[in-house]
Amino acid sequence: MTAPGASDAPARADATHTDTVFTFCRICLASCGVEVAVADNRVRKISADKQHPHSWRDFCAKGRNAHQLVEHPRRIRTPMKRVGNRYVAAGWDEAIADIAARMTALIASDGPDAVGVYYGNPAGFSSSNLIFLNGWLDGIGTGSRYAVGSVDQNALHVVAEAMYGSALMVPVSDIDNCDYFLLVGTNPAVSAWNWVETAPGGWRRALDRQRDGARIVVVDPVRTESADAADTHLAVRPGQDWALLLAMVKVILDERREHRQDCMQRVTGMAALRELVDGVDVDDLAARCDVPRALIEQTAREFAAARGAMVVTRTGVSLHLAGTVGEWLGHVLNVITGRMDRPGGRRFEPGYLDALRLAGLAKTPDHRNRVSGRPMVAGAHTLSDLPAEITTPGRGRIRAMVIDAGNPVVSGPNGAALDDALGQLDLLVAIDLVQRESHRHAHWLLPAVHWLERDDLLALTSNMHDEPFVQYGAKVVDPPADARPEWRIFVDLALAMKTPLFGARGLNGFIRATRALARRTGRPGLEFGPGWLDRIIVAASRKVGGRRLRWRDLTENPHGKVLGPREFGHFRAALRTEDKLIRIAPAELVARARQLLADPAPRPPAGFPFQLGNRRNRHSMNSYLNELPGLHPGGRGNRVLIHPDDAAELGIADGDRVRVFSAVGEVELDAELSDRPRRGLLVMDHGWGSRVFDPRGGGAPQSFGVNRNLLIDGNPVDPLSQTPALSSGYVGVRRCAAE
Ligand SMILES: Nc1nc2c(c(=O)[nH]1)N[C@H]1C(S)=C(S)[C@@H](COP(=O)(O)OP(=O)(O)OC[C@H]3O[C@@H](n4cnc5c(=O)[nH]c(N)nc54)[C@H](O)[C@@H]3O)O[C@H]1N2
Ligand SMILES: Nc1nc2c(c(=O)[nH]1)N[C@H]1C(S)=C(S)[C@@H](COP(=O)(O)OP(=O)(O)OC[C@H]3O[C@@H](n4cnc5c(=O)[nH]c(N)nc54)[C@H](O)[C@@H]3O)O[C@H]1N2
Numbered sequence: 001m002t003a004p005g006a007s008d009a010p011a012r013a014d015a016t017h018t019d020t021v022f023t024f025c026r027i028c029l030a031s032c033g034v035e036v037a038v039a040d041n042r043v044r045k046i047s048a049d050k051q052h053p054h055s056w057r058d059f060c061a062k063g064r065n066a067h068q069l070v071e072h073p074r075r076i077r078t079p080m081k082r083v084g085n086r087y088v089a090a091g092w093d094e095a096i097a098d099i100a101a102r103m104t105a106l107i108a109s110d111g112p113d114a115v116g117v118y119y120g121n122p123a124g125f126s127s128s129n130l131i132f133l134n135g136w137l138d139g140i141g142t143g144s145r146y147a148v149g150s151v152d153q154n155a156l157h158v159v160a161e162a163m164y165g166s167a168l169m170v171p172v173s174d175i176d177n178c179d180y181f182l183l184v185g186t187n188p189a190v191s192a193w194n195w196v197e198t199a200p201g202g203w204r205r206a207l208d209r210q211r212d213g214a215r216i217v218v219v220d221p222v223r224t225e226s227a228d229a230a231d232t233h234l235a236v237r238p239g240q241d242w243a244l245l246l247a248m249v250k251v252i253l254d255e256r257r258e259h260r261q262d263c264m265q266r267v268t269g270m271a272a273l274r275e276l277v278d279g280v281d282v283d284d285l286a287a288r289c290d291v292p293r294a295l296i297e298q299t300a301r302e303f304a305a306a307r308g309a310m311v312v313t314r315t316g317v318s319l320h321l322a323g324t325v326g327e328w329l330g331h332v333l334n335v336i337t338g339r340m341d342r343p344g345g346r347r348f349e350p351g352y353l354d355a356l357r358l359a360g361l362a363k364t365p366d367h368r369n370r371v372s373g374r375p376m377v378a379g380a381h382t383l384s385d386l387p388a389e390i391t392t393p394g395r396g397r398i399r400a401m402v403i404d405a406g407n408p409v410v411s412g413p414n415g416a417a418l419d420d421a422l423g424q425l426d427l428l429v430a431i432d433l434v435q436r437e438s439h440r441h442a443h444w445l446l447p448a449v450h451w452l453e454r455d456d457l458l459a460l461t462s463n464m465h466d467e468p469f470v471q472y473g474a475k476v477v478d479p480p481a482d483a484r485p486e487w488r489i490f491v492d493l494a495l496a497m498k499t500p501l502f503g504a505r506g507l508n509g510f511i512r513a514t515r516a517l518a519r520r521t522g523r524p525g526l527e528f529g530p531g532w533l534d535r536i537i538v539a540a541s542r543k544v545g546g547r548r549l550r551w552r553d554l555t556e557n558p559h560g561k562v563l564g565p566r567e568f569g570h571f572r573a574a575l576r577t578e579d580k581l582i583r584i585a586p587a588e589l590v591a592r593a594r595q596l597l598a599d600p601a602p603r604p605p606a607g608f609p610f611q612l613g614n615r616r617n618r619h620s621m622n623s624y625l626n627e628l629p630g631l632h633p634g635g636r637g638n639r640v641l642i643h644p645d646d647a648a649e650l651g652i653a654d655g656d657r658v659r660v661f662s663a664v665g666e667v668e669l670d671a672e673l674s675d676r677p678r679r680g681l682l683v684m685d686h687g688w689g690s691r692v693f694d695p696r697g698g699g700a701p702q703s704f705g706v707n708r709n710l711l712i713d714g715n716p717v718d719p720l721s722q723t724p725a726l727s728s729g730y731v732g733v734r735r736c737a738a739e
């Protein structure tokens with residue numbers, strides 16, 4: 001459907017004849033190879049692809065049950081239009097014409113910012129969704145762009161831009177040579193070693209190293225599954241990793257344990273970094289992060305002395321008000337101890353597509369939100385701003401939104417405020433597989449295509465693989481007749497709205513011509529679409545292992561192909577700073593660190609003595625997959641973990657119904673006593689509390705668990721990443737019967 005000339009598309013099943021298709025799972029970045037048995041265009045079984053060059057050890061139940069979403073009884077199979085309180089099936093022509101006409105009218109009266117979009121995490125696992133979405137938005141010229149980054153990885157992009165000159169310059173982990181893993185704010189035993197990198201089997205490979213003598217240190221306010229396996233667990237105070245890491249930097253610099261050559265030759269700004277640490281007091285930092293000074297010093301010395309070592313920081317660091325400084329100091333530790341571009345440390349993988357160069361060409365709109373005045377971060381605005389941008393009257397107010405592969409009412413802060421705002425829109429369009437919580441006010445539900453139903457060449461993340469690797473994500477089954485890939489929807493809207501796709505004059509006319517040609521010749525591949533881009537990407541690929549990628553590499557290697565050895569030495573060339581030096585102490589990060597140091601240590605506000613921590617569930621993916629019976633038999637939902645000593649003081653017993661409340665919301669759920677969280681920390685899985693509606697059958701909404709993000713205020717935000725305190729908000733808890 002997408003590759004030009006279907007006959008030469010990469011090997012895939014013609015579902016009626018072939019019974020095994022090899023592809024890879026596109027639920028999380030572990031990107032596990034899968035072997036799928038198919039008959040009559042139905043998935044019969046999904047197993048780990050044991051012939052895959054490196055990924056099968058991460059294969060999990062989410063991948064094994066992926067087809068349950070494809071066959072979801074409540075799946076949206078045709079465009080559905082809201083009529084009063086119900087939905088009726090409609091055709092695509094009507095859907096596109098209606099949405100285009102309403103958006104065009106709003107833009108005419110209110111300007112382009114009246115049309116907004118939010119895209120979520122799964123959009124990044126499609127090779128075409130985001131490219132064409134942005135192409136459509138560029139044509140409209142709207143700055144009302146919202147994305148999952150502000151509740152996920154913005155901190156990393158801000159730090160990468162500041163230190164290395166590109167938001168996409170993300171180092172990958174050289175796990176197999178590492179002797180000392182300092183894992184901060186990550187639980188790879190559950191989340192499979194992924195956050196903006198693909199290191200398949202990463203956690204098990206780290207455990208293999210541990211058996212050979214490597215040490216694993218886990219920094220986490222919760223004694224997680226990963227902490228259970230670690231040699232050392234530092235139960236840091238939530239949101240205070242920056243203090244721990246800054247103290248480690250100070251110990252290393254004061255004791256002259258830094259990698260002198262790297263600090264002199266690869267780095268600029270060491271004087272500013274020294275000046276910062278000269279002014280700090282390790283005892284003060286130890287008190288802030290609540291890790292004993294002696295333990296901080298010991299960890300710093302061991303880290304600096306280890307032969308191969310890495311700090312890995314992830315969402316446990318980023319989802320806080322000081323997250324960007326924490327993220328920065330993790331990179332600082334790696335750089336000053338000579339871990340960048342060295343075995344056992346963190347490497348730059350160039351990949352077969354020069355994504356950094358492409359990213360440099362893309363122009364991020366210079367747009368500020370009218371209510372908060374905040375600029376974009378990594379190409380999008382923070383979710384914290386979205387409710388007010390919809391509800392505050394005035395020119396530029398968002399009046400129409402598309403939610404593309406996302407569930408921001410559940411995944412973002414203060415879901416109640418966002419839900420209320422979404423209900424005030426003139427037009428809400430959801431592109432998804434089922435209707436979830438964030439789509440409940442939708443005027444249009446547009447049926448998307450699941451990754452098992454589409455081809456993907458994920459070239460934009462080729463530099464995030466921990467080994468030069470390519471695999472064509474072949475489609476396994478045909479989608480429902482009326483489902484459409486997102487790219488097609490955005491092209492149709494651009495044509496109907498007469499807005500130039502990618503802002504490129506003449507392109508719309510060209511697309512119409514290719515469509516006509518495709519129709520006339522009966523060759524759908526001739527229509528301009530992602531298949532064209534795939535061909536261009538392969539033709540324009542960089543040399544890896546001495547040669548360029550060829551289309552044959554994709555078609556002849558259904559299990560994927562390792563393109564060459566892991567190489568060191570690409571880091572410096574890849575830097576996008578003018579002088580090819582790492583900026584170790586960017587001014588905005590130093591200034592923010594000074595501000596944190598000047599402020600008193602954060603204290604709970606009256607009435608809300610606890611902090612709300614977070615967990616992921618092995619068998620769900622953020623707010624989706626929670627409802628699949630193959631993954632959650634019994635459908636119990638989430639609970640709140642309370643330390644037994646805290647529970648005893650409040651008279652709460654295991655299994656009691658409790659109310660957890662904050663300044664912005666409250667939820668009711670069962671308590672589970674556990675000594676895994678630190679005292680003073682309640683822990684609740686995120687991603688629950690998302691209803692699944694039944695727009696086709698009219699059945700009652702199904703509900704699974706409670707949405708812990710109802711308790712999180714969207715403001716304040718970390719001023720650099722614009723991320724709210726998702727994993728450190730303040731709450732109180734009470735036994736329901738006691739009220
Ligand atoms: N408190 C707290 N909050 C968090 C986090 C946390 O750790 N703690 N984690 C954050 C993180 S890391 C993330 S990534 C975000 C996730 O935030 P979001 O991306 O907004 O939410 P998801 O739950 O991933 O919802 C994805 C939606 O996409 C749909 N979908 C799946 N595949 C496709 C597809 O191919 N096409 C289309 N159109 N739709 C599809 C699903 O049905 C689902 O409705 O949540 C963040 N929120
Ligand atoms: N099964 C499963 N796997 C997933 C996902 C999923 O939803 N389910 N989501 C995928 C996505 S989108 C992402 S982004 C990645 C994320 O991958 P990770 O970032 O590894 O995600 P988590 O497993 O939530 O681990 C975060 C850890 O940080 C801890 N933490 C919370 N606050 C703090 C703090 O202040 N300091 C420190 N040091 N630790 C803290 C939490 O207790 C938790 O154990 O996982 C991916 N993999």
Ligand code: SF4
Nearest residue numbers: 025028031032060063
């Ligand atoms: S969801 Fe599971 S099977 Fe799919 S890529 Fe992630 S770890 Fe692998």
Ligand SMILES: [Mo]
Nearest residue numbers: 121151152153
């Ligand atoms: Mo994420």
